[in-house]
Amino acid sequence: MKKILMAKKFFILELFIMLLLTTFVLYTPKAVDSKVETKFSAVRAQAHIKEISKEPHSYYDQVELANVRSYIIDILNTNLGASNVSEVRYEKEFVKQELNELVPYDIVNVLGKLPGKSDKGILLVAHYDSRDHVGRYGELGRSYGAMDDGYGVSSMLELSYILKDLNPENSIYFLFTDAEEVGLYGSKLAATDNTLMDNVRFVINLESRGRYGPSYMFETSKNNHKVIDLYKKAKLPVTYSMATAVYSVMPNFTDFSPFIDQGLPGINFATLAGLDNYHSPLDSYENINISSIQHMGVQVEPVVREFISNSKYVEDNYFVSNSDQVFFTIFAGVLISYSNTVAIILLIVAIIFTILLFTVLALDKGFSINIVKSTLPKGLLLSLVLIISGYIFSNIIAFIGKVPFNITYTRVLSSLSDIPSLIFLAVIVLIYTVYISKSKLNDILTIGVTLNLLLTLITTIFLPGASFLFLTATMFGIIGISMDKISNKITKKAILLFSILFQLLIIIPLLYSFYHALTIGGIMVLVILIVINGLVTIPLILKNLNLGGENERK
Known part of the structure; x- marks a missing residue:
């Protein structure tokens, strides 16, 4: 038990360092x-x-x-x-x-x-x-x-x-x-x-x-x-x-x-x-x-x-x-870019890997009926509640600030909006994490991979510039599920840590940027992004926290 607790303490420190690293993206x-x-x-x-x-x-x-x-x-x-x-x-x-x-x-x-x-x-x-x-x-x-x-x-x-x-x-x-x-x-x-x-x-x-x-x-x-x-x-x-x-x-x-x-x-x-x-x-x-x-x-x-x-x-x-x-x-100073042709190739690769992964899960009876009966309906309901709460929160701040509400431009003093917004989004993440922690992590990752792959397909066709966010989540979701096939805990931990870091380096600066671009009115959009990305990133974090534990979720 002491070994397990120490492992979790080390990961919390690692997670803190990763969060700190995300601040350098916008250096x-x-x-x-x-x-x-x-x-x-x-x-x-x-x-x-x-x-x-x-x-x-x-x-x-x-x-x-x-x-x-x-x-x-x-x-x-x-x-x-x-x-x-x-x-x-x-x-x-x-x-x-x-x-x-x-x-x-x-x-x-x-x-x-x-x-x-x-x-x-x-x-x-x-x-x-x-x-x-x-x-x-x-x-x-x-x-x-x-x-x-x-x-x-x-x-x-x-x-x-x-x-x-x-x-x-x-x-x-x-x-x-x-x-x-x-x-x-x-x-x-x-x-x-x-x-x-x-x-x-x-x-x-x-x-x-x-x-x-x-x-x-x-x-x-x-x-x-x-x-x-x-x-x-x-x-x-x-x-x-x-x-x-x-x-x-x-x-x-x-x-x-x-x-x-x-x-x-x-x-x-x-x-x-x-x-x-x-x-x-x-x-x-x-x-x-x-x-x-x-x-x-x-x-x-x-x-x-x-x-x-x-x-x-x-x-x-x-x-x-x-x-x-x-x-x-x-x-900081690192720009990744690739052509739309490569984006299409990556989409095809993601589809192939998803099909292969889901086929293996089906053969191993890795799919749970609870995904359809319980996890997905509850997740959809919770997501809808969180998104609506984001809309309500923005309207409340706009009302307090005595300015008209607009999703893309609600001008409210930062002293009235920044800290409350940070606290609100932190609560959203906490609520979402508690829900995911009570579910089978691979069930959540399966939903996350499916949703992000669908969004990758849609954006690659209609809005290619947005496809990278959903593509990376899809690929790292596949990796997260596949980690159950790796017995070496050091290798598993290293791969999960890299997956979490990569996701955080993208999503956190992007949320920060969209907050300032859309203003307080866009909190609902940020919640949507948290919900979609969180279906992959949060289970990856929880999987790492459970490494070495007797009750590791499969």
Whole structure:
């Protein structure tokens, strides 16, 4: 008995270490010192934010907006030379004619260029206007624009500084857009400007909705196979094709949208965590997070350097592809990716292994009638109760916060939502774990494998970017059941530990990311993900806890 208790204590310690490791997936780096001239420095970048965020500078604050524009032009003149910097003005009448939109003021973009041997090149985009009026769902308006989009603007100014002395193969275009907050007008006009677009072969948009945390690469152009190959050059990449797949079917837009609508390839970045500051007076210099800015820079800089160093990237149709990639971050700096073709092959492999496993179980009489009579009905009922409770919880928090409820955007102060949400989700996991612990673990794993395989099939066909989450759960569920055939406890323990770690490295950062992306309104979605993934991950954990015990569940 003492040996069993010690084994369980060691596993609890191992589980704690694994949970700790999941926090490094979303690691953001320390800011590089301003004395380092050749690397992106968030210390230098923050000096730009201090200047541009002195006053709210929305499209309707024309004097303050002009001051920010003048500052950007002065910095670009110093870094790139005045002959490579221009103010691109679209008069109100032209906007009406081009976009069929009535606007009170001219739209004025700023464009800088670092000339390469070829005029064709990469376009970096960030908007320099801040939020003005009181917005939707509890937004306060009157933002100082330190994060949205000071993070993007300062990062581009810093990139113009560290790259200014290069003589690249391909050109870099720095586009600072006007009136993003009121209708994406600056980017819409630039995207239809043939003088610029004839030379652009790739687009990177830099945004910020949150204050802290990683800068996610959360959106790509369609058929992104070669786009992701280029993004792999990024340092400390943080991205999930599940997020890009979901974002692609949601009614959200950034300055990136007009360019990909024109068929340009590219990637879109944004910080998400810290919604308290978004579109409010709290979006100010005092509240910026320098590590998040550094993370944006260390991802974008290597991609830009790679692009401008090789003429192949500006060849006609270089980025043309007929497929997307499935990709996800598994640890700090570790990006796993594979093609849709490989995703289909992996699906077929998962189906074959599932059929083989279930055949063996049937021959060994490893299936229990309780799966259909008891375990599945009770599990479905409990899952439904947990999911509904997630919906109710979000509505209660929205009611307390006095904001309208929306599944994808319920703006509530983090002090009111973060800790209660963490406690609520922990209780959900605990309740689910208690239910699973009272069932035969292989019965639960059988249900988990079946459900996740079905979801893998559906997503591989209709939403491939989301398939990895269910595919990995399917494969590790199969492994979990198969462990009963292995007699060597050390081997069994090692395989189970690896399976648990891999699952936790995916699901926990993904839950964290979706929480900040969907806000408190999306708690129900998080519960659904916990329920689906928990059918595999929780039994794997319980199997490990029972290793060496006299009552190990079969």
